[in-house]
Amino acid sequence: MLTIEQATYDAIVAHAKRDHPDEACGIVAGPEGSDRPERFVEMVNAAGSPTFYEFDSTDLLHLYQEMDRADEEPVVIYHSHTATEAYPSRTDIGLAMEPNAHYVLVSTREHGNNDGPVEFRSYRIVEGEVTEEPVSVVDAFPR
Template sequence: MLVIEKGTYEAIVAHARKDHPDEACGVVIGPEGSDRAERFVPMLNAAMSPTYYQFDDEDWKRLYNEMWDRDEEAVVIYHSHTATEAYPSRTDIDRAQEPNAHYVLVSTRGGAHSQTYDGPVEFRSYRIIGGVVTEEEVRVVGSYEETEGED
């Protein structure tokens, strides 16, 4: 299960809406081994495409080195789909290389990209390990302190 704070959830959705019609992408970083998505880092989609995303190689390398130095890891890797459901494409599955990450997809199809859209937003999370996709529950909380002591 992905437990994510409401502010981070809202930031991911806002980024997906802002970058539409191109796919948005980014990461949410947390302390290594914690599974706490704490630091929201929107990235530039170097592909600038409505059907494909790609982190800028230099930005990703810089961020990865920073995470290494700070004993952090990518807890969430997210991107949007602009015209299809929030389900990993074959390309998404092939590129998934972080076995501990939650892969979040947000669909901005059908008007969900509009800031005034009042319908539900399709926000889904997956584990992708060795090409196997497993959808997981998403629990949005006000803060991680709400979940302390839970198993």
């Protein structure tokens, strides 16, 4: 199960809506081994595409260096789908290289960047196998 704070959930949805009609992407880092997505990192879709996303390799390298120094790991890797459901594509599955991460997909196909609900779903993707998991949104993590 993915447990995520309301503020982080809202930030992911806002990013997806803002970048529509292009796909949005980013990472939520957390302390290694904690499974707590705490640090929201909005990334730029280097592909600038409505049909796929690509992290800028330099930005991604810097983020991984930051996470290493802070004893963090990518807890959530998210991106949006602008014209299809929030389910990983074959490309998404092929690019999933973090077996401990929650892969979040947000579909903005129904309302685009206008007000209205989005489809927000989370998956584990390990060795090409996709498993959907429940999402629990909490006010805040206990400190």
